[in-house]
Amino acid sequence: MTEPLLRLEELVVEFADPHRRVRAVDGVSLEIGAGDILGLVGESGSGKTTLAKTVLRLYRPHSGRILLQGRDITHLGEAALRPLRRHAQMVFQDPLSSFNPRHTIGRALAIPMRLHGVARPVPDVLADVGLPAGFADRYPHQLSGGQLQRAAIGRALSLSPALIVADEAVSKLDVSVRAQILNLLRRVHAERGVSLLFITHDLHVARFLCHRIGVMRAGRLLEIGPTAQVFASPAHEYTRTLLGTIVT
Ligand SMILES: Nc1ncnc2c1ncn2[C@@H]1O[C@H](COP(=O)(O)OP(=O)(O)OP(=O)(O)O)[C@@H](O)[C@H]1O
Ligand SMILES: [Mg+2]
Structure with missing residues (x-):
């Protein structure tokens, strides 16, 4: 039996503040196979980002297990996680805040590659995501939102990850730019077979890109x-409500 790329078993993530405890992720089990695109949809506060960050072990779960390529990473410390980080990369909603404003794009791309011993030239990384080589000398604020999101995707891809977690990665973009970035993700998936965990509010977007959808x-x-099954015959009343909010 081959291991899935990612397996979550009964994952529970809690946040505690002095007044209350929030169970942001409450017993989630799922698998993502190599080359899969899984969409995660749900209303604000449903735990999508928390789940994503826990998958990447930016958070430590309260209980349950996270297996990446068959390896249990649930309780690994930072030193043990570091070499594994290149296998699972994240792309965020707001690309501007994911770049250091004082670093050129070229430097922003070069640093993680150097850290992980990847020798790919920066102009090639830019070309992979449809950006001209000259952008290496620009600063983040000199790029549009769509260009910057391309750079963020390039930065993730440069490490040849097995999984990219995209959290509302197209939500802030104009409709036409959004379509370009979605097509880029599709192309990247087709060419490299990278798996995607794609988080979105937008069911249209999920339908366009994702093989499977979790609600x-x-x-x-x-x-x-x-x-197709989730859209055609949703199992849960809540999913029907979500679907009812879109015009098909
Ligand atoms: N760092 C944190 N500290 C305390 N509580 C948090 C933290 N992050 C999230 N939460 C809480 O956990 C729950 C899930 O939040 P989360 O951000 O994962 O939802 P989401 O589905 O990503 O929402 P959105 O669609 O608005 O991005 C919410 O109740 C939120 O207030
Ligand atoms: Mg979120």
């Missing part, structure tokens, strides 16, 4: 299945 509510995974 989250209040920290729980209500249902998960092939995209």
Whole structure:
């Protein structure tokens, strides 16, 4: 039996503040196979970002297990995680805040590659995501939102990850730019077979890109299945409500 790329088993993530404890992820189990695109949808506060950050072990779960390429990373410390980080990369909603404003794009791309011993030239990384070589000398604020998101995707791809986690990566972009970035992600997936965990509010976007869709509510995974099945015959009332908000 081959291991899935990622397996979550009964994952629970809690936040504690002095007044209360929030169970942001509440017993989620799922798998992502090599080359899969899994969409995660659900209303604000349903735990999508928390789940994503826990998958990348930016958070430590309260209980449950995270297996990446068959390896249990649930409790690994920072030193043990460091060499594994290149295998799972994240692309965020706001590309400007994910770049150091004082570093050129070239430097921003070069630093993680150097850290992980990758020798790919920066102009090649830029070309991979449709950006001209000259952008290496520009600063983040000199790029548009779409160009910057391309650079962020290039930065993730430069490390040849097995998984890219994209958290609302197209949500802030204009419709036409959004389509370009979605097509870029599609192309990258087709060419490299990288798996995607794609988080979005937008069911249209999820339908366009994702093989399977998981629906989250209040920290729980209500249902998960092939995209066509979730759209055609949603198992849960809540999913029907979500689907009711889009015009097909
Ligand atoms: N760092 C944190 N500290 C305390 N509580 C948090 C933290 N991050 C998230 N939460 C809480 O956990 C729950 C899930 O939040 P999360 O950001 O994962 O939801 P989300 O589905 O990504 O929402 P959105 O669609 O708005 O991005 C919410 O109740 C939120 O307030
Ligand atoms: Mg979020």
